[in-house]
Amino acid sequence: MREFDIDTIGVIVTFENMTGTEVRDCIISDDVIYFLVNEGKIGMAIGKGGQIIKNAERSFRKQIKVLEWNTDNMIFIKNMVPQAQKINIKGNIVSISITNKDRGAVIGKGGHNIKMLRELLNRNSTLKDLKLV
Secondary structure (H helix, E strand, O other), rough: OOOOOHHHHHHHHHHHHHHHOOEEEEEEEOOEEEEEEEOOOOHHHOOHHHHHHHHHHHHOOOOOEEEEEOOHHHHHHHHOOOOOEEEEEEOOEEEOOOOHHHHEEEEEEEHHHHHHHHHHHHHHEEEEEEOOO
């Protein structure tokens, strides 16, 4: 079981109460909170028309990104990077092909998104590295 600091636990409990979902993992950065929810629960976390997420963003005063975990690494990666054109897993390293158009969004400002995706992947699967090709 993953250990979280007291602030992260508070954020997780608040989000779970707002959404009715169980949070599997959470990473908090300066301006974004990443929540990883269990398989099949992303719709519940987002809410009709995105209303639950909008309320949560107002409450936390940060952007929120909700990702869906899956026991199948290929599905888990596709859930995290829906822009993936091709996914190749070799050992514990995954290579993802994306278009140049989507590259900036996947990487994020200053590489922030890709860093968080790597961390979530590392903490919640047998895969240890993520490369964009």
